[in-house]
Amino acid sequence: MNLIETTGKTVDEAIEAGLKELSKAREQVQIEILEKPAKGFLGLIGNKMARVKLTVLDLPEDDAKNFLNDVLMTMGIEAEIHAKLEKDNLNVNIEGPNMGVIIGRRGQTLDSLQYLVSLVVNKNRDNYLKVFIDTENYREKREETLVRLANKMARKAKKIGKTISLEPMNPYERRIIHAALQGNPFVQTFSEGDEPYRKVVITLKK
Secondary structure, eight states, X not given: OOEEEEEESSHHHXXXXXXXXXXXXXXXXEEEEEEOOBOOBTTTBXXXXXXXXXXXXXOHHHHHHHHHHHHHHHTTOOOEXXXXXXXXXXXXXXXXXXXXXXXXXXXXXXXXXXHHHHXXXXXXXXXXXXXXXXXXXXXXXXXXXXXXHHHHHHHHHHHHTSOEEOOOOOHHHHHHHHHHHTTOSSEEEEEESOTTSOEEEEEEOO
C-alpha cells in the first residue's frame, strides 16, 4: 500500500492514523491535507472531520538499509550500512567487524544479499534499480584477482595450445573475465553450462 486517506478529529490525529496503518514515519510520506476539521451548527450538528492523504515516498535507500539491518541482526552481526542512490544504481556499503561472514566463500553470501535487496527495492517499482553491495572493498579486490586469473590462464592456453575451462562463476564475474580478454590477440572466450555451474572457457583464436 503506497497511498492512503484517513480522517480524524484533528489533522494530526488523521496523519497519525495514516502513519500507523502504513507503518511509516512522517519523513517517509508526503502529506496532503484534503479537509480541515470544522464545527457544524452550534458546534454539534454537521461537524467535519479532518481528512488527509498520505503517499509513501520512494526511498529505496531506506528499504535496503531496513532489510539488511533485519537480516544482519538475525545473523548476529553488528554493522553500519550506507546506501546511496545514483540515477538507476543503488550502491550499498556495509562496515563492521567480521565482514568475512558477510562476504562468504568467493563472495557468495554477498551476492545472495545483493540479490535479496534487489528484490526488495524493486518490488512494485516502474523503473528498475541495479543494486550493488560491497564491504571492505571486496568487489574491487575480487575484480583485480579475476583479471590476473584471466591473463594467467590466457598465457597458459597459448603456451600449451589447449582450451582451458575456468571454475563456475556468477554472471558478474564471467563478464569481468570476458572483458579482460576481449582484446587479447591469441585467445577468445565464451561461456558454457547452466547456472549456477556456468563457466568461462578460454580457447585459442583460429
